[in-house]
Amino acid sequence: MSQPAETPPAPPRIDRTAADAQQRAAGWRMDRLTSALVPTMGALHEGHLALVRAARERADRVVVSIFVNPTQFAPTEDFASYPRDHDTDLAKLAALGVDAVFMPETAEVYPPGFATTIAVAGPGEGLETDFRPTHFQGVATVVAKLLLATQPDIAIFGEKDYQQLMVIRRMVADLTIPVRIDGFATVRESDGLALSSRNAYLTPGERETAPVLHRALQTAAQAITTGGNPAQALDAARAALADAGFVVDYVELRNAETLDVVTNPAAEPLRLLAAARLGKTRLIDNIAV
Numbered sequence: 001m002s003q004p005a006e007t008p009p010a011p012p013r014i015d016r017t018a019a020d021a022q023q024r025a026a027g028w029r030m031d032r033l034t035s036a037l038v039p040t041m042g043a044l045h046e047g048h049l050a051l052v053r054a055a056r057e058r059a060d061r062v063v064v065s066i067f068v069n070p071t072q073f074a075p076t077e078d079f080a081s082y083p084r085d086h087d088t089d090l091a092k093l094a095a096l097g098v099d100a101v102f103m104p105e106t107a108e109v110y111p112p113g114f115a116t117t118i119a120v121a122g123p124g125e126g127l128e129t130d131f132r133p134t135h136f137q138g139v140a141t142v143v144a145k146l147l148l149a150t151q152p153d154i155a156i157f158g159e160k161d162y163q164q165l166m167v168i169r170r171m172v173a174d175l176t177i178p179v180r181i182d183g184f185a186t187v188r189e190s191d192g193l194a195l196s197s198r199n200a201y202l203t204p205g206e207r208e209t210a211p212v213l214h215r216a217l218q219t220a221a222q223a224i225t226t227g228g229n230p231a232q233a234l235d236a237a238r239a240a241l242a243d244a245g246f247v248v249d250y251v252e253l254r255n256a257e258t259l260d261v262v263t264n265p266a267a268e269p270l271r272l273l274a275a276a277r278l279g280k281t282r283l284i285d286n287i288a289v
């Protein structure tokens with residue numbers, strides 16, 4: 001006998017204004033339902049979908065935000081060409097049973113006269129900031145706005161953007177925003193390349209080279225954990241990347257919790273972080289040591 005067809009999940013509710021998202025959040029609160037937010041810039045891939053599945057397990061309701069945030073891009077960066085495919089994104093989210101999507105226009109997030117910026121020092125200094133000086137100000141400001149609009153109990157961020165995760169944790173603690181921030185392990189291709197919307201920019205030849213970034217970090221981590229000199233391990237990773245054709249922005253060893261420069265590698269939690277460019281594509285990656 002044939003099984004009755006499963007009813008597909010209802011399409012998510014779409015909110016385009018903060019007021020609508022806040023009204024939806026108030027309804028869930030009245031019904032004593034917890035919610036988890038997954039903030040994204042769209043062009044959704046399996047990394048994002050893993051975050052959404054984790055959100056599903058951790059709360060009664062799941063909300064995803066899709067907003068390509070202009071203030072985190074420098075004028076020379078790829079804001080205009082950043083991949084956008086809302087129909088495909090919404091179909092993927094509907095298939096996962098996402099309850100609500102917050103998809104504001106730029107003018108809703110940044111109305112005329114907008115004049116507030118959140119700047120996070122500490123983990124927001126150095127590494128990415130040396131190459132994208134205003135990036136985390138844009139990220140922190142928009143994430144604060146996304147949290148205020150969607151009002152989740154939990155927000156989930158990928159460890160692929162490790163410094164971003166630390167910046168958000170710091171901001172939420174400092175501003176006493178009532179939300180739990182969860183990190184989620186980096187989802188990788190079978191050859192180790194971290195999934196990223198920007199991987200779509202890689203030419204076939206660059207795509208073959210790209211996993212060298214993760215391999216260089218693994219080799220350096222292995223050298224450090226087996227008692228090798230950290231400075232030499234970092235130099236070797238930089239050289240391996242340059243040999244493969246990358247232009248290296250940084251390969252650094254940092255305290256995994258504060259992102260401070262490491263003073264006592266034997267006694268601190270360690271994280272290796274790197275950013276490097278292949279042609280016009282800038283890749284970032286990081287691993288625990």
Ligand SMILES: Nc1ncnc2c1ncn2[C@@H]1O[C@H](COP(=O)(O)OP(=O)(O)OP(=O)(O)O)[C@@H](O)[C@H]1O
Pocket residue numbers: 039040041042047048051156157158159160161184185186187188194195196197198199
């Ligand atoms: N491979 C991945 N594994 C785990 N989380 C990820 C991965 N890629 C992205 N994320 C997370 O998804 C969220 C949204 O990221 P975003 O929309 O910027 O995607 P992205 O692929 O990182 O894009 P970009 O190419 O701009 O870095 C962030 O919390 C990010 O860390």
Ligand SMILES: CC(C)(CO)[C@@H](O)C(=O)[O-]
Pocket residue numbers: 039040041067069072139142143161164
């Ligand atoms: C957190 C975020 C959605 C803020 O625009 C973005 O930086 C991202 O996608 O990682």
Ligand code: BAL
Pocket residue numbers: 072073161164
């Ligand atoms: N995933 C971080 C978004 C950015 O690079 O702007």
